[in-house]
Amino acid sequence: MGEELVIAVYLLVLAAFAGFEVITKVPPILHTPLMSGTNAISGIVVLGAMLIALSGDSALVQALAFVAIVLAAINAVGGFAVTDRMLEMFKRRDGDGR
Numbered sequence: 001m002g003e004e005l006v007i008a009v010y011l012l013v014l015a016a017f018a019g020f021e022v023i024t025k026v027p028p029i030l031h032t033p034l035m036s037g038t039n040a041i042s043g044i045v046v047l048g049a050m051l052i053a054l055s056g057d058s059a060l061v062q063a064l065a066f067v068a069i070v071l072a073a074i075n076a077v078g079g080f081a082v083t084d085r086m087l088e089m090f091k092r093r094d095g096d097g098r
Contacts, residue, residue: 035083042076 026034046069053065 031086035079035086039076039079039083042072042079045072046076 023034049065049068049072053062053069056062056065
């Protein structure tokens with residue numbers, strides 16, 4: 001299991017670097033559509049982690065699935081909050097002459 005763990009950590013680190021590079025290159029105009037896609041992925045992660053938690057054989061698997069559920073739910077809720085704030089910026093305000 002040692003070699004598999006090293007490969008998994010290696011892939012996680014590479015994915016983190018690649019994700020950081022992709023996100024920093026996104027122009028502000030594409031932020032809202034990107035957040036919508038991220039929220040959808042977080043929803044899929046929540047559902048997958050729930051299925052794993054229900055069918056988990058050990059306490060470790062269930063604990064990791066619970067952590068995945070919590071983190072993905074926080075990401076989805078935060079993404080919706082940020083998207084809502086961005087969309088509020090584009091709404092017209094009554095009475096200020098615009």
